[in-house]
Amino acid sequence: MVIKEPIQWEQGWGLMQEAITKLKNILEGLTDEKSFTSEEYMNQYTTIYDMCTQKLPCEFNKELYDKYKEIFDEYLNSSVWPSLRDKHHEFLLRELLRRWNSHKVMTRWLSRFFRYLECYYIERRTLPSLNTVALSCFRDLTFDKVKAMATDAIISLIHKEREGEQIDPSLLKNVVHIYVEIGVYEQDFEVAMIADASTYYARKATNWIEVDSFADYMLKAEESLKRERYRVREAGYLHSSTENKLVETVQHELLVTHATRLLENDNSGCGVLLRDDKVEDLSRIYRLYHEIPKGLELVANTFKKHVTSEGARLIQQVEEASNSQTINSSSGVQEHSIVSKFIELHDRFMAYVKGCFMNNNIFHKALKEAFEVFCNKNVAGIPSVELVAAFCDNMLKKGGGSEKLSDEAIDETQEKVVYLLVYNTDKDLFAEFYRKKLARRLLSDRSANEDHEKSFLCKLKRQFGGHYTSKMEGMMTDLVIAKDCQRSYEQYLHINQHVNPGIDLSVTVLTTGTWPSYKSCSLNLPSEMVKCVEAFNEYYTSKAKHKKLSWAFSMGACNIHGKFQKKTIELIVSTYQAATLLLFNNADKLSFLEIKTQLGLDYEDLVRVLHSLSCVKYKILCKEPNTKTISQNDIFEFNSGFTDRVRRIKVPLPPIDERKKVVKDVDKDRKYAIDAAIVRIMKSRKTLGHQQLVLECIEMMSCMFKPDVKVIKKRIENLIGQDYLERDPNDANAYRYLA
Structure with missing residues (x-):
């Protein structure tokens, strides 16, 4: 009896590699052969079968399963993706379709070769x-990698067909079917296509209303719906599941949106008149409909929709502009x-409200509700209140x-600006963003005019109350006190020359709780800086014995002189940067870990500091290796050859997104505010139902923010756990206050 020797991995996989290479050549058109012979197929299947059924350690089920995926990974990365990478529009769609069909061929053959895995190994595991x-x-x-561009290309072709241009429907049908087969049709194509259809027909509706009679408008709407159904049924390049959604979208834009037109005459619609600034016609509409019961509600509703759409359009324009550039901060979306x-x-x-609509309250309400819609939307992922705070910062800083x-x-x-904030539900969030920016202006002496700062705080205080601006006003007061403290410190040094460190030091003493919280780090200061800190600590202890200083080195700035080969340059740097540079007074080269050990900085902070000094515009330090990123294996050396055309430069740190x-x-402060509101309400009411308590809490908090009902419920449960409240034993949906 002849015992068959087991196939070793290198031998078996070598045989498979030949078939895989042939398959790739067929797909790439590098061979005249179009398929595998029956004998070739059986040889590959048998090889896989033998490698899977051999006894351990020569049983290679798992290895072959992993290799199956690697085949596709390598081919897609080396051949398919490069062929698609630089193509656009219709050329991209055609290449994508060709590659998809080739992929199915490759899948079909490889699945046949590896069929034994499918039947046994995969099923059992x-x-x-x-x-x-x-x-x-x-x-x-x-x-x-290409679905976004492919979706845009498909939508572009559909748009061309809607405009009467000839397209290749079979191409669209086959490419769209790729989305269906992959299982991403709805989320990756249908949503975008429906959105584009909505925009397209909204624009068409506006145009038709301007130029057509009512009868012609309805005829065009009917024809549009017919063409959209054709795209699903006869042309078949949209999936059947899309028909109802697409038809409903077109119906909404062409019919529902304009169901409440103020006048039957197409050329006198309220939206058109507002767009064209037809003041006399708008005044006439107000006068006419003022006498009709609920007539002004129709006008006001259309007015509200028009204002809302204008705001949404502005947001869309900004987001489209921001999508073309990298957004690192709020300035990236043109907050100004x-x-x-x-x-x-x-x-x-x-x-319009004050003039054409005679200052009527219903139009004030419509305007308010419209602005509340888009003033509370994020723009390119940034809260609108942050944009308003940035706008104020830009207006008030030097x-x-x-x-x-x-x-x-x-x-x-x-x-x-204050009027805009009235429309925003996150007034407390604006206050925190504004306080951060105010602190930066005050501490860096970037405020353009102190009177303007105080004036804005007065306006905020008048609109939202004294508690809203109390911390900001405290910050302004701290700056005045800090200046007096600095003058006193300088006098102290003049009198006590023995403690004078010989280096100018300016300290701004801030009140904890009034200012934003700043990161406190146990920075190991160089000896030059230690003398300064000790001198000020000694002075402050003698003046305020019951107060304790906590140094926020992350906010400090230093002026140091860099002695380079060509000239000496004054460097304006942060305290972290200065401490880092001073290390090189005593060492020619330092590693990342040596710097970290000597300074005691957090990893993230040190990376930011070293990046600013060695990887960007001003390369004060040379880094090995010379890359744009910082790693723990880097070596740093003082760049004695550095020079610049000016003698005084500021070396900025990379910005931190504090959003x-x-x-x-x-959010944390809101929880405390909700707790206080609930206790205040229950203390006065003693017993109250759940729904009523939630409503009163929302009303009480609405001046600052709109609390979530789920959060309120959690806070109620928390207060019950702390014995502030208890459930009414006679009513499960009511609470009682515990004194």
Whole structure:
């Protein structure tokens, strides 16, 4: 009896590699052969079968299963993705379709070769099937990279067909079917296509209303719906599940949206008149419909929709502009532009309310509700209140553009900003963002005019109450006290020459709780800085024995002289940067870990500092290796050859996105505010039902923010746990206050 020798991995996989290479050549058109012979197929299947059924340690089920995926990964990365990477529009769709068809061929043959795995190994271990693995590879390594461009290209072709241009429907049908087969049709194509259809027909409706009679408008609407059904049924390049959604979208934009037109005459609709600034016609509409019961509600509703759409359009324009650039901060979305446009929009429509609509309350309400819609939306992922805070910062800081405005113009703009804040539900979040920026202006002496700062705080205080601005006013007061403290410290050094460190030190003493919380780090200061800190500590202890100083080195700034080969340059740096540079007075080269050990800085802080000194514009330090990123293995050396055309430069640190921290801090404060509101309500009411308590809490908090009902419920449960409240034994939906 002849015992068959087991196939070793290298031998078996070598045979498979030949078949895989042939398959790739067929797909790439590098061979005249179009398929595998029956003998070739059986040889590959048998090889896989033998490798899977051999006894351990020569049983290679898992290795072959892993290799199956690697085949697709390598081919997609090396051949498929490069062929798609630089293609656009219709060329992208055609290449994507060709590659998808080739991928299915490759999947079909490889699945046949590896069929034994499917029947036994995969089924017994409940692993993803071979087809699933192949599909996932194509989706993850190819389709996900081009789906956005492909979706845009498909929508563009549909748009061309709507405009009467000839397209290739079979191409669309086959490409869209890729979305269906991969299982992402709805989320990756249908949603975008429906949104585009909505925008398209909204625009068409506006145009038709301007130029067509009512009868012609309805005829075009009917024809549009017929064409959209054709795209699903006869042309078949949209999936059947899309028909109802698409038809409903078109019906909404062409029919529902304009169901409440103020007048049957197409050329006198309220939206058209507002857009064209037809003041006399708008006044006439008000006069006519003022006498009709609930007639003004129709006008006001259309007015509200028009204002809302204008605001949404502004946001869309800004987001489209921001999508073309990397957004690192709120300035990336042109906060000055969007807030200015909101102010202009409000001025424009308020003029209609006061003039054309005779200052009627129903139009004030409509304007308020419209602005509340888009003023509370995030713009490119940034809270609108942060944009307003950035706008105020730009207006009030040095070099922000306020120098060109008169005092009257600044005062008027401040009033309009406060008016915008009235529409926003997150007033407490604005206060925190504004407080952060105010602190930065005050501490860095960037405030353009102290009177303008105080004026804006007065306006906020008048509108939202003294508690709203108490911390900000405390910050302004601290700065005045700090200046007096600095003068006193300088006199102290003059009298006590023995403690004078010989280095100018300016300290701003801040009140904890009034200012934003700043990161406190146990920085190991160089000896030069230690003398300064000790001198001020000795002075402050002698003046305020019951107060304790906590140094926020993260906020400090230093002026140091860098002695380079060509000239000496004054460097304006942060305390962290200065401490880092001073280490090189005693060492030629230092590693990342040596710097970290000597300074005691957090990893993240040290990376930011070293990046600013070695990887960007001003390379004060040389880094090995010379890369744009910082790692723990880097070596740093003072760049004695550094020079610049000026003798005084500021070396900035990379900006930190504080948005998440601000939002987190505000959410924490909101919980305490809700607790206080609930206790205050229950203390006065003693017993109250759940629904009524929630409503009263929302009403009480609405002046600062709109609390979530779920959060209120959690806070009620928390207060019950702390014995502030208890459930009414006679009513499960009521609470009683515990004195």
